[in-house]
Amino acid sequence: MNENANKKLERQAVRNERLRKVVIYFLLTLWAILVLFPFYWMLLTSVKGYGAYNSEYVPRFFTLSPTLENYVTAFTAVSLGRYFFNTFVFTVLTTLLMMVVVVLSAFAFARLDFKGKDIVFSLFLSLMMIPNELVIITNYVTITNLDLRNTFMGLILPSVTSVFYIYLLKENFEQIPEELYKAAKVDGTSDFRYLWKVMLPISRPTIVTITILKVIECWNSYVWPRLITDDSNYFLVSNGIQEIRENGFGRENVPAMMAAVVVISVPLVVLFLIFRHKIMAGVARGGTKG
Structure with missing residues (x-):
């Protein structure tokens, strides 16, 4: 039984x-x-x-x-190729500059000892509490006063740093045993060489993740470029699509409008499909301490 x-x-x-x-x-x-x-x-x-x-x-x-x-119409009826070029330049330059700032900042907070480091980092994290609308207002005033409207410099400068990415990479750097850093200093290795030869290769998944996420963020950027540029020569793809919808053929020729959206969406979809495993691994590694 x-x-x-x-x-x-x-x-x-x-x-x-x-x-x-x-x-x-x-x-x-x-x-x-x-x-x-x-x-x-x-x-x-x-x-x-x-x-x-x-x-x-x-x-x-x-x-x-x-x-x-419809795809032929999307490229011939409007300057979609120019929008692509502008977005490519904006994305590449912004991502490169941001990675330099993020890597050096994360290394400083993770390995260097200086007076008031914890307080500075806490204040730095508190910036995440500030609404984006307030940041956009101050950035707009600053860029306008510097006479950088309708320039690539004006588009790029407010996006070359990120508190969240610095925090994510700092947590990743802190997982690397500090004994390696001390041993490297004993051998006379400079901080920059240690960062380049040891920390960056070990943290490659997180760095790849941050890079891809920043590329996606730049490619989809809409509010800031729309605010700081009113010259179509500096429009990004997101602003170009809005211009097509409002003043181009978008309201009349919906299939051509969808073709333009497909062309703009494909690079990000392909990028995510290629690096999806690295993105997941980088986020998991950066969010796990110990």
């Missing part, structure tokens, strides 16, 4: 486990559909002809006659 009861319990446990997995995968599938459907609809609309799209009284979830004409 006991053996039969145990077998029944085992079979019941197996059925419960299978049922649990079915429910979990069903919910995950449903969530994936909800998340990915807007991207599918954007891509689908971008390959529909202008006439076919306008003739649909009831939206169709497929098309039998896809076309790339």
Whole structure:
């Protein structure tokens, strides 16, 4: 009797486990559909002809006659190529400058000893409590007074530091045994050489993560570029899309508008798919101490 009861319990446990997995995968599938459907609809609309799209009284979830004409229109009707170039320059320069500031700041807080370091770092972290709207106002006044509106310098300067990234990298640096630093100092190694040869290679996952997140942040930047530039020669892709929607063909030619959005979205999607494992590893490493 006991053996039969145990077998029944085992079979019941197996059925419960299978049922649990079915429910979990069903919910995950449903969530994936909800998340990915807007991207599918954007891509689908971008390959529909202008006439076919306008003739649909009831939206169709497929098309039998896809076309790339909308992508040609997106690049020829507006200066989408210029927007791409501006965004590329802005993203590369901002990310490079920010990584220099973040790496040196995190190293100073993690390894150097100076008077009032803890107080300075606490005050530094308190900056995260300040609403972004207040920061934007002060940055706007500063950049305007420096006569840097409608310049790449005005776009880049307010974005070359990040309290959160400094904190994340500092926590990562502190996981490296301090004995390595002391041994390097005994051998006469300079701080910069130790940082370059030891700390940066060990912290590569976190550094890659910060770099990718900053690239995504710069690529999606909208409020600050919209505020500090009113010259289309300095528009980024996000501002360019808004300009297309308001003053270009966006309101009339929705398929071409969606084509422009697809072109702008693809680089970030590809970047995330390539480095998704490094992003997850870097965040997990940076958030775990000890």
